[in-house]
Structures are given as C-alpha cells and as structure tokens.
Amino acid sequence: MNSTSTDILISEVGPRDGLQSIKSIMPTEKKNAWIDALYTAGIREIEVASFVPAKLLPQMADADQVVRYAKNLPGLTVMALVPNLKGAQAAIEAGVDKVTVPVSASAAHSLANVRKTREEMIEEVKKIAQYRKDYAPHVKVEAGIATAFGCTLQGLVPEDEVIWMAEQVIAAGADESGLSDTTGYANPAQIKRLFKRLKAAIGDKAGAAHLHNTRGLGLANCLAAYEEGVTSFDSSMGGLGGCPYAPGASGNVVTEDLVFMFEAMGIKTGVNLDLLFEARQPLQIGVPNEAIYGMVPEAGVPKGFEPATHWSN
Amino acid sequence: MNSTSTDILISEVGPRDGLQSIKSIMPTEKKNAWIDALYTAGIREIEVASFVPAKLLPQMADADQVVRYAKNLPGLTVMALVPNLKGAQAAIEAGVDKVTVPVSASAAHSLANVRKTREEMIEEVKKIAQYRKDYAPHVKVEAGIATAFGCTLQGLVPEDEVIWMAEQVIAAGADESGLSDTTGYANPAQIKRLFKRLKAAIGDKAGAAHLHNTRGLGLANCLAAYEEGVTSFDSSMGGLGGCPYAPGASGNVVTEDLVFMFEAMGIKTGVNLDLLFEARQPLQIGVPNEAIYGMVPEAGVPKGFEPATHWSN
Numbered sequence A, B: 001m002n003s004t005s006t007d008i009l010i011s012e013v014g015p016r017d018g019l020q021s022i023k024s025i026m027p028t029e030k031k032n033a034w035i036d037a038l039y040t041a042g043i044r045e046i047e048v049a050s051f052v053p054a055k056l057l058p059q060m061a062d063a064d065q066v067v068r069y070a071k072n073l074p075g076l077t078v079m080a081l082v083p084n085l086k087g088a089q090a091a092i093e094a095g096v097d098k099v100t101v102p103v104s105a106s107a108a109h110s111l112a113n114v115r116k117t118r119e120e121m122i123e124e125v126k127k128i129a130q131y132r133k134d135y136a137p138h139v140k141v142e143a144g145i146a147t148a149f150g151c152t153l154q155g156l157v158p159e160d161e162v163i164w165m166a167e168q169v170i171a172a173g174a175d176e177s178g179l180s181d182t183t184g185y186a187n188p189a190q191i192k193r194l195f196k197r198l199k200a201a202i203g204d205k206a207g208a209a210h211l212h213n214t215r216g217l218g219l220a221n222c223l224a225a226y227e228e229g230v231t232s233f234d235s236s237m238g239g240l241g242g243c244p245y246a247p248g249a250s251g252n253v254v255t256e257d258l259v260f261m262f263e264a265m266g267i268k269t270g271v272n273l274d275l276l277f278e279a280r281q282p283l284q285i286g287v288p289n290e291a292i293y294g295m296v297p298e299a300g301v302p303k304g305f306e307p308a309t310h311w312s313n
Helices: A014-020 A028-040 A063-070 A085-094 A107-114 A118-135 A159-171 A188-205 A218-227 A255-264 A273-278 A280-286 A295-299 B014-020 B028-040 B063-070 B085-094 B107-114 B118-135 B159-171 B188-205 B218-227 B255-264 B273-278 B280-286 B295-299
Strands: A009-012 A045-050 A077-081 A098-104 A140-146 A177-180 A206-210 A232-235 B009-012 B045-050 B077-081 B098-104 B140-146 B177-180 B206-210 B232-235
Touching (some): A009 A255, A014 A028, A028 A063, A028 A273, A028 A280, A063 A085, A085 A098, A085 A118, A118 A159, A159 A177, A159 A188, A177 A188, A177 A232, A188 A206, A188 A218, A188 B255, A206 A218, A218 A232, A218 B218, B014 B077, B028 B045, B028 B273, B028 B280, B045 B063, B063 B077, B063 B085, B085 B098, B085 B118, B098 B107, B098 B118, B118 B140, B140 B206, B177 B232, B188 B218, B218 B232, B273 B280
Parallel strands (some): A098 A140, A206 A232, B009 B045, B009 B232, B045 B077, B098 B140, B177 B206, B206 B232
16 A cells, blocks of 8 residues: 555546446446556545436446445545536435536536536536535535636637636635646646636635646646646546547546656656556456557556655555 | 747658658658648758668668758758768768767667767767868757667666766767657656756757657657757657557657647747648658558647747748
C-alpha cells in the first residue's frame, strides 16, 4: 500500500464517463473487479456510476449495486453523476460519498443535453444541495461546468458566463465547481486564464479539471491546469469514453498517461503505474470489444524511470 | 501570403527525419511537391534531406536535387542533416542554408548510432564549423544534442553531460545547439530544467526543441519548452518518422497538432492551418502505404476557432 501523502488527486471517471459512452454493457461483477484493480493501484476517487433512468442508460442500471460494492473499499471516495434531485436521492440512498452534477456553461448545450436552461440547472443544484444538507450532510456536492472551453453547438462560450455559472452553483450550495472541456476545444492558454478566474471567483471551492484529448492537447492542458494550481484531475483508464475521432484518440485524457506525466515530473499521484497498467486487464475483460488506448502502456516507461510516489507493500 | 511577424519558428523535419524512418521511397518530384505545399502553408524552415551514403540510405539518394529545388523558394531556410564533414561538404555544395549535426549526449547511443565517441563527434563538429568558416560563411551550423532526456541503451543521461556536450559543440564552432528527446523519455519538468540550464550555459546559442510523442507527452513538452523561452520547434507532418509504438502514436511531434496548439494559444507560427492540412495530400500521395497521423486534422478545428496568425492572400 502507498502510505505517502500525495500532491494531486487523480479522479478516475472510466466506470461512469467511460462505460456510459460505449455500447457493450459491462456486467456488475466485472465492474466491481475493475474498480478493485483501480483501488489496488492507489486510485482514491472513482466516479463509479450515474443515477439516471435505466431505460435511458442500461449500462447504469446497476448503479446502486456498484456504489454499495465500492463503499467497501476503505478510503475510497465513491462518486456518482446525478443529473437531478431524483438521481441525487438515489445516489445518496445507495451510499455515495460525493455527487457530481453536470451544468453547461453553453446555453445551447444545456438545452440539448438535459433539456433544461442553465437557470433551471442552477435550481436543480440548489435542490440537491438542500437535500444533502437536510438528509446527508457528509455527502459532497460537486457541480462541474461542462462546455467551459467551447461548444460544438454554439462555438464560443463567453468566459464571463463560465465564471458566472461557477459562482451560481456555489451560491446554490455546491461544495466545489470544476471546469470541463466537454468538446476537446481547450488550449493551455485558455486553461490557465479560466482556472485563474475560477480561483479568483470561488476561491478554494475551485475544483477539478476534466479535460479531453480530442485534439491531442489533453496532457498539455492538464499541465497548464497544474501550473495554475489545480490539484484534482479527472481521467479515464484506456481513454475510454468521450468522442473518439482519430485512431488512438479519445475524448477523455488517458489515466495511465496522465499518471506517468505527473509521476515523471516528481509530482506524487499516490498511484502505482505497474499496478495501474495491470488494471487494464479487468477493463479489457469486461468490455472485450472495446479498444483500450494508452501510449505509455504501449511504449513502456522509460529505462531507469523513477516514479515520485514511493510504494511499499 | 502571410506578412506578419511570427512568435516562434516551426521547423518541419518530415522530408528528412520522417522519410528516413520509413521503407517506401518517395520519388524526387513528389518530395518537391510536398515541400512546395509546406512552403505554401507558411513553413519557413525545412530539413529537406540528409547527406549520407546513398547505399546506406536510398531514401536520401536525391538529397542534392531536393536541396537545389527547395532553394528556389524565397525566404525558406533549407536545412540538411549531416553526420560528418564529408556530408557537410556535399550539403554546402548543393546549396543548403543550414546543416544540422546530430551529437549524442549518451555515450552508449553515440557509439551505437554513429560508431564514434562523443569526443570524436565534437571533433567532427569542429571540422564542419571550420570548413564552413573557410568556404561558406553564410551557412549556419546547428548541433542537436540527441538522447538529451534519456537513452534506451543506458537509461539515465546525466544532465551535466548534456550541458557539457552543448558547451563543447558551441566551443567547437557551432552557431546553435538544441536538445532532442530522441527516445520519447522527456517530461515537462525535465524539459524546463534542461532548457533553463542550456540557456544559462550557451545563452542565445540555445536552439530548437526536437521532441517526440512516443508516450503522448509531445505537446505538453513543447508547451514546457515554450514556457522556458524556447522559440524554435522541430516537428514532422503527419507524425511521420521516429519510433511508433502505439496506434495513432509516433515518434515525432505532429506538425499540424503543434501548430494548432500554438495558434490557439495566440502564439503566431506564421503557418496557415488550412493550407497545412492541404499539404498532407502530397505527402500521402508520395508515400501511399504510410499512415499519416494528426489529431487536429481528424477532429477538425474547434467551431469559432481564431488562429493567431493573420493570413492574407
């Protein structure tokens, strides 16, 4: 087990964001085996499911079972995506430590994605935060600002509106608000500018960077976010999920490559790379028809590589 | 034509570094057509060939013809790789503006790659610089430090030895010395550390960053180098060349993705992305059996994208 403190948090979103984007359904016990392997590798926050109607998303029909299983892993923050109060109630009922509510900065994307205006989504966050306060004060509420760096529907998303949304969800009672590059539009300069403004606007309630690798800039953008003081990063094992365009490309930043970058830089993630690579096996077994990406797993770590995280069994 | 000043220089190495690594031989007129298209897109430095025995490298048998053709393009810096004095003489005879001499910081790599010790390669640089001084004082001599960030043979390459090599080649008469991540081992922290030391050691003779994307960190490393003050970047169209490990992966940083990153950040490359994407066609026609990578060409630029380089025809 890793016993050292860490510099940053790697939040694995594969079991939710990754699986949600693919067609093949991973059986519950295989999801649990994969989550086990991620935990064994040192991952300490996992978005394990989303609480949405099973009819709409059969992949997530076992959300409560997966949450209950993951809650057996000591020290793991078990997170679930919830689009509304009903989902939050179900997630809290199942025992999650944290819910994450997606809120679009793009007016067009908000309507297209959740059929609600941005103002209506802020109201939803308010209801969720109030429910949490009344019934489960130990549960954290995160509101991630989607399309924070641009939108495939409306193009430019004004930065003032992104920051306004973050302020609104915090005012509505969320504990933290991060920024998501839902469309893979972000560049490092924009990342620095927006995370700086986010910190100025909501202080230590500024949350995770959820960045995509659609145009190959995923790691460069994570680096930029780190340099701007971000310490929590969403990523997906094997790059599962998101909107793949190119061979070898994927929506989500690949966890394995991200952990390698930080560890090579001397930044402790608390994750053991060898064990992380081993966790690709239960993922592949669970979704045998899906391509599992990752450049460092393919190329191997450099000869003489010394990770920052010291690991002892 | 682009008439604005640029912030950084994109040095296209595809016609040499890229083609040298593949099996199919591109006919001379197709090389010229590709170089034309790169030039039309605004690229103003191209490594067009290497001057090595044609028996060893049939791809480069037409090096002098390609140099002579490229010299017709006004304002283009025509560069060639030369491993020794004989190659430099041939390159200068053909009319190059600049020669680049690869010099390994790794003792093991130097012996394996050019069958010379590092000290012998420094002597070679001295001979080339002297020849240049005597016979072609307008020609620039660059010595790139290969394996500057690690070596597949010996693993760690001590940073003191990297900087020592750069100092030696400058003392030997080279005009500039850059750092090459030949093995794709570099990380952004190491990039910053070494380019900072390089600048401290050889001042404004510190040259280009030649970085690879073997482990997916190519753009992050270029960003780090830029932040450390590097203004000249080697890259290869379509990621051609280097040592591909993974699908979609390649050795060299992809020019198209690199130009996109900088242009999106507001950093002027002088390159027009649309025309750069068009230059992929003559490349693909010239090497029909090779995979041409590039995530931005596949995904397209973001909706509403505004490049930094203002282009007028």
